[in-house]
Amino acid sequence: MTYTFASATILLLLITDPFGNIPIFASALRHVPVARRPWVILREVLIAFGLLLTFMFVGDGFLRLMNLSDLSLQIAGGVVMFLIALRMIFPPPPGEVLEPQGEPLIVPLAIPALAGPSALATVMLLVSQAPERRLEWVAALSVTMAVCAVVLVLAERIQRLVGARVVMAFERLMGLILVAISVEMMIRGVKALAKQL
Numbered sequence: 603m604t605y606t607f608a609s610a611t612i613l614l615l616l617i618t619d620p621f622g623n624i625p626i627f628a629s630a631l632r633h634v635p636v637a638r639r640p641w642v643i644l645r646e647v648l649i650a651f652g653l654l655l656t657f658m659f660v661g662d663g664f665l666r667l668m669n670l671s672d673l674s675l676q677i678a679g680g681v682v683m684f685l686i687a688l689r690m691i692f693p694p695p696p697g698e699v700l701e702p703q704g705e706p707l708i709v710p711l712a713i714p715a716l717a718g719p720s721a722l723a724t725v726m727l728l729v730s731q732a733p734e735r736r737l738e739w740v741a742a743l744s745v746t747m748a749v750c751a752v753v754l755v756l757a758e759r760i761q762r763l764v765g766a767r768v769v770m771a772f773e774r775l776m777g778l779i780l781v782a783i784s785v786e787m788m789i790r791g792v793k794a795l796a797k798q799l
Contacts (some may be wrong), residue, residue, distance in 0.1 A: 607738050609799055610728055618650075620753035623692065625772060627754050628761060630706045636758075640704050643754045649708055649750045650716035651747040658725040658739060673791050673798075680787030682714055687784055690777030716750060719787070746750040 605613065631639050657664075665671070728739045753760075764772075 605731065607742055610739060610742040611745050614721070614724060614742060615749060618716050618746055618748040619722045623754065624757045624760060627711060627757055628717050630711055634705050638705070640755045644751055646711040647716065647751045647754070648749055652768035653713065653717045654721055654725050654743055655740065657722045657731055658743065661722060661726045662730070668695065674794050677788055677791035678719070680784045680791060684781060686710060686714070687720070687777045687781040691774055691781065706786055724746060754758035
């Protein structure tokens with residue numbers, strides 16, 4: 603399949619899923635002062651953008667240098683996504699979990715919420731298919747990250763508009779979908795690994 607700028611941007615938006623990440627960001631930023639939250643979101647989006655941009659240019663070489671295969675990235679990503687999804691579906695009681703007092707940094711917002719294994723694999727796929735159009739893929743990634751930043755900065759307004767119960771139900775639903783996706787990622791990784799053995 604040959605991607606255009608528009609189709610690559612849509613593909614990246616579907617994978618980074620800014621609307622689906624609203625519950626994750628809301629939960630992670632719960633203890634961050636309200637005035638500080640937009641800056642934390644912008645920082646995490648920039649970190650995700652930097653990582654995806656790096657993988658767009660050197661990802662394939664890095665995997666070869668570390669002797670890592672696409673399968674290991676897929677299976678590891680599935681495990682991490684599964685654990686995050688379980689916490690979305692079954693959040694621990696407030697008194698039974700020690701939540702960090704400071705701001706979240708890199709994990710879980712920049713990675714894996716925005717720059718997860720699927721997003722990393724996608725940017726490498728775009729470049730491998732048409733390396734001469736690398737600047738076009740950088741532009742598509744830039745548009746995607748800008749949309750993510752706008753949606754996530756406005757997340758609290760979106761939450762107020764639809765209500766807390768709807769957001770909570772949406773978070774559980776997204777957690778269920780993430781569980782299914784993560785299990786599928788691990789199954790495909792194990793199947794592909796079994797074929798290689």
